[in-house]
Amino acid sequence: MEYNFSEIEKKWQKTWEDNGAYTVSNESDKPHYYVLDMFPYPSGAGLHVGHPLGYIASDIYSRYKRLQGFNVLHPMGFDAYGLPAEQYAIQTGQHPEKTTNTNIARYIEQLKKIGFSYDWGRMVRTCDPEFYHWTQWAFVQMFHSYYDTTLQKAQPIAKLVERFEADDPNWKNLTEKEQQERLMPYRIAYLADTKVNWCPALGTVLANDEVSEGLSVRGGFPVEQRIMRQWCLRVSAYAGRLLEGLDHINWTESLKETQRNWIGRSEGAEMNFNVRRKDVQCTKDGEKDEFQMTIFTTRADTIYGVTFMVLAPESEYVARVTTDEQKAEVEAYLDRCRHRTERERIADRRVTGVFTGSYAINPLTNAEIPIYVSDYVLAGYGTGAIMAVPAHDSRDYAFAKHFDLPIVPLIEGADVSEQSFDAKEGRMINSGILNGLEVPEAIQRMKEYITNTGIGRVKVNYRLRDAIFSRQRYWGEPFPIYYKDGMPYTLPEECLPLQLPEIKEFKPTANGEPPLGHAQVWAWDEQKKQVVDKALIDNQTVFPLELCTMPGFAGSSAYYLRYMDNHNSEVLVSREANAYWQQVNLYIGGTEHATGHLIYSRFWNKFLYDLGLIVSDEPFQRLVNQGMIQGRSNFVYRLIGSRNTYVSANLIENPEYKDKVQPIHVDVNIVHNDILDTTAFRAWMPEFKDAEFIYSDGTTDVDNPYFGSPCEKQYICGWAVEKMSKSMFNVVNPDDVIAKYGADTLRLYEMFLGPLEMSKPWDTNGIDGVHRFLRKLWNMYEAPIDREPTREELKSLHKLIKKITWDVENLSFNTSIPAFMIAQSELSALGCNSRQILEQFAILLAPYAPHIAEAMWHRCGNETFVIDASWPVCNEAYLVEDSQKYPVQFNGKVRFTFECPKDTPKEEVEKLVLAHEETAKYLAGNAVKKIIVVPGRIVNIVM
RNA sequence: GCCCAGAUGGCGGAAUCGGUAGACGCGCUGGUCUCAAACACCAGUGGAGCAAUCCGUGCCGGUUCGACCCCGGCUCUGGGUACCA
Structure with a gap:
């Protein structure tokens, strides 16, 4: 009987489905195992053959685990919120929900054809109110929590209120609004004025991982810096734990390294420098002419080489140190910095900066050193102020050269005439109490010194920033937040989910509000506990609702927990379900999520763990990145100057064609083994209708009396490995492959x-x-x-x-x-x-x-x-061989093999080989210096 | 610049513990079947050489009886990151 794959696959897919073969129960005596795929964003283009690679791998593993007697959870769902659907809605007026659902249906159809063992009953969609209920709920928990740095875990904000009540006698005299303002900067989900990546073209802010080279990752639009009041998540509070946690999970070393770099721990010291403003003699607004400025450095040992100080343009110190004389110049510089986009800043690496007019006092040498402002110092890292050591920091060096500031070498033998010496090695010179010490010792010594003298303190800094959580967008989870007296309040938990309202226009409103500004029924009635018409807003019982929505990573941060118990309407995941499944045992997905999703979900998971809601501190025990499947593109070569003539790829290096052809992508589906189907090519697009070919043998159609009919002539296409994309005409659809060969x-x-x-x-x-x-x-x-x-x-x-x-x-x-x-x-x-x-x-x-x-x-x-x-x-008993084959090497080169009974003792093998007839031939009279016999492996004769 | 991967025939790749480099598949060549083509099947296929042999895992060097594998120094390709003091 013939292998009729299509009949076989249809039959069994139906039988499995009818019998619920892949339905998984949370109650089982079997050991549990959880295999997860990174869920896809359902794009309009559907799946190409690259997408299922990881899914097939995880499916094989899941099925294997099940055959080994495990109860295996292997779900699939959709990351359904996102910009493309909304952009499409703006262009076409189609509601994003509609296109999203169409795309999801198409994805499901494609995935089902491949025969995965998913329990489709566990499917989640992040845009489903039943799902985003729990996204909103988690946000509410974060709003009502703060990070206790002593306990190193999240705690209810009520505990902080208790502390304020106990410690601050004035607390109870504060108004409600004042109290709320005081609490805000402690919350894990908090509102703050932040410098954001604003993308004017998308009309929204973007997270750091959504921006690359100053352009939005999606769409490639320019991004600029802007200060906006935004929701933020205090991811940075978890920096230490996120870093430490990497040591206990089974991820690839390279991925862990990427996360370590992203978190960016650096151990250093904060130091205080006295600042003197020479133009201010008396106190002004209670501010003296002398105050302290705190800087962060990892090279405390280089303090004797500090020849100037630099402040970030956004630093609050700038206003305090700028003298009247320098004021105009500084203001002009700050203004320039503000108006530069991120991209301009990256593109333009020239040294810029301006002197503030003030001087700081080096706490060790008492030298006066000038204070500058420059945008090479970042406001968000450390204290936004640095001590510059041009001899041993390349950025400071460039600045010093540009402004002609002194460069004092501190390490013996370091030549700083051409460039700085950045390495943390060598013996200290010109460094007072540190002279003669090796760099690491000197760092340690100086840390002790500044701690003991009160000049500074040891400090650990992280590069990891808090995540900005507001998007000025429609197609995302609404925040369960309303504003009373300008302060945010959360909707009661029993009122969740707060459903995304229907709107007709998906663009920002005329007065610049986010799209939700178009929603008419979008106000919160505190008494009725329901969403009402915003015409009713009286700020007594009816209040405005938040107009921003949550970003893409909100819905993907805890979806793996929801799969455990996706129909539960009471909680995100029941204690029982979570206790049974514990965590994801194997997670397979792309490496592009290394610093986004995989940081956010670890943070989110740790937060829920702190609240005692889940049992595992880490979400994904083992994680593997599948590689990308690239496309293999085919080309035809148009003869430049010709009307429509194409040269076979094997000829293009010939002198007559060299540099006279232009490669054109051709659909890989009309090319087989790099031979072009010329008939299909002429039919492919109108412009190729009259195409003429110079075939692999150099002949043309004119030479061919049977023009256009099948003949022995072949047109060979060129090829290249590129990204699989529509524009390259190299997309292969799994449906086509399945139709022809089967799943x-x-x-x-x-x-x-x-x-x-x-x-x-x-x-x-x-x-x-x-x-x-x-x-x-x-x-x-x-x-x-x-x-x-x-x-x-x-x-x-x-x-x-x-x-x-x-x-x-x-x-x-x-x-x-x-x-x-x-x-x-x-x-x-x-x-x-x-x-x-x-x-x-x-x-x-x-x-x-x-x-x-x-x-x-x-x-x-x-x-x-x-x-x-x-x-x-x-x-193993079936695998045992009776005899053993030995390759015999002479000076490491294999010359012949010989066979002897298995388990022949080493000495016996040696004798047999030396007595072998071939041996004498290869020895060619040479004496055997040494003979190496590795039992069961090899014999090597050294001569 | 820094960090992380990777480099093996015409192509994708294998060699899992330092022990016969090129498994398996594609492609190609020859053959069988066929009026013919497609399919299928059989054989061959790293390079050079009639052969014996020699050369071969990006490059240079080292360790070892023996290196695709370990060590040192490069080159190139892909990915991440971007002034993080």
Whole structure:
């Protein structure tokens, strides 16, 4: 019977669905295992063959774990909020919900065809009110919490209120508004005036990870800096724990390293410098002519080389140190900084800055040093002020050279005439009490000194910033927040979810409010506890609601918890469900989320953990990044100057064509093995209708009497590996592959392409080999019979069991496919029809190619599903060989092999080799200096 | 600039513990079948050489009886990051 993959796949997909084969229960005696895919954003373009790579890998692992006796949670859902749907809505007027749901339906259809073992009953969509209920709820918890730096965990804000009541006798005299203002900067979710990445084209702020090189990651629009009052999440409070936690999770070292760099811990010191304003003699507004400025440095040892100070333009010190004389110049500089976009700043690396007119006093040398303002110092890091040591910091060096400031070397032998010496090594000179010490000792010594003398203190700083959580957008989760007397209040928990209102226009309002400003019924009635018309706002009982929505990462930060218990309407996840599943055991997804989603969800998870709501401190125990599947593009070469003539790729280096052709992308679907289907090409686009070709043999259509008819002439296309995208005409749709070869072939081929973690190009050409293998395998299941398997059959099978088990455990799926092929060909050569063998083979294949394996399993006479079988165990006894083959090397070069009985003692092997007839030939009269015998491996004769 | 990966035939890749480099698949070449083509099947296929042999895992050097694998120094490609004091 022929391998009719399409019939087999349809039949079993339906049977599995009808029988709920992949439905997972939270109640089981089996051990639990949770395998998660990063859920996709459902784009309008649908899936291409690159998307399912990680899903196939995780599906294989899930099915394997289930066969090993685990109760496996393997869900799928959709990251449904996002900018593209909203941009599309602005352009076309289509409601983003509508396009999103259409796209989701298409994704589900495509995913189902591939035969994943998802429990679709657990699906979540972040735009579903039942889901974002819990996103809003978590935000409310964050609003009502603060980070206790002593306990190093989040605590209810009520505890802070208690402390204020106890410690501050004035607290109870404050008005409600004053109290709220006082609490605000402590909340984990707080409102603050922050310098944000404002994207005018998108009309919204963006997170750091949504901006690249001063342009928005989505759309590539310019981004500028702006101060805005925004919701923020205090991620930075968790910096230490986020860093430390990396040591206890099984992620790739490179990903952990990326996170470590992003968190950016640096151990240093804060130091106080006295500042003298020479133009101010008396106190002004209670401010004396002398005050202290605090700076942060990791090189306390270099204090003797400080020749100037630099403030960030946004530093609050700037106003205090600027003298009347310098005021105009400083103001002009600040103004210039404010108006530069992020991109301009990055593009323009010239040194800029301005003198403030004031001087600081070096606390160790008492030297007067000038204070400058420059935008190379960042306001958000440390204290926004630095001590500049031009000899040992390249940025300070460039500044000093530009403004002609002194450069004092502090390390013996360092030549600072051309560039600074930044390395933290060497012996200190010109450094008072530090002279003669090595740099690390000097840093330590100076830290002790400043601590003891009160000049400063040891301090740890993190690069990690708080996350800005407001988006001036429609298609996101509304904040469950209303404003009373200008202060935010949360909706009562029982009123959640606050549903996203319907609006007709998705652009900002005429007066610049976010799109939610268009919503008419968008006010909160505190007494009725419901959303009412905003015409009713009286600021007594009816108040305005927040107009911003939450960012993309809000919905993806805890979705893995919701899968555990996605129908629970009482809580995010029940204690029982969470206690059973614990955490994600294996998470597979792209590396592009290294500093966004994977930081935010770890933060979110730790917050919920602090509140005692979940059992695990980390969300994802093991994490693997799948590589990207790149496209393999094809080109035709248009002869420049010709009307419509194309030169075959093998000719373009010929002198007559060299540098006279222009490559043009051609649809990979009309190219086979780099040979262009010229008829299809002429039909592809009107402009190619009259295309003429110079074929691989140099002839043209004019030479060909049968113009346009099939002939032996071939037009060879060029190719290149590029991103898979529509514009490159190299997109391959899984639906097409499945229609032609079946889902099982697609799954095997995706794995066969190469190691999961590596990027690799998709080339459909190789897929036939994998398909042929399945066909040959299918033919072996014609008539399985019950009989004792032979020793050879068992050996072949158990070799396979061992190999596949190792591969799956190590996520080395690509090496399994050849193992299956080899086993198939061995068993086929043995004429194997033993039911016992074939049955076991089917189980091994089931994670990789579930449909054909199910059909094979049933052909062996089974009535159950193959997924409910047990994973075979390798019996080493079948693998033992009677004899041992030894490669024999002479001076490390293999010359011949010889065979002897297994377990021949080392000395005996040595004797046998030396007595071997070939040995004398290769010794060629030379004496044997040494002979190395590695039992079971190799023999090497040194002469 | 800094950090992290990677580099093996015409192509994707294998070699899992330092022990026969190139498994498996594609492509290509030759053959069988066919009126012919497609499919299928069989054989060959790293390079040079008639051969014996020699050369070969980005480059240079080292360790070792033996190195794709370990160490030192580079080159190139991909990804991340961007003045973090």
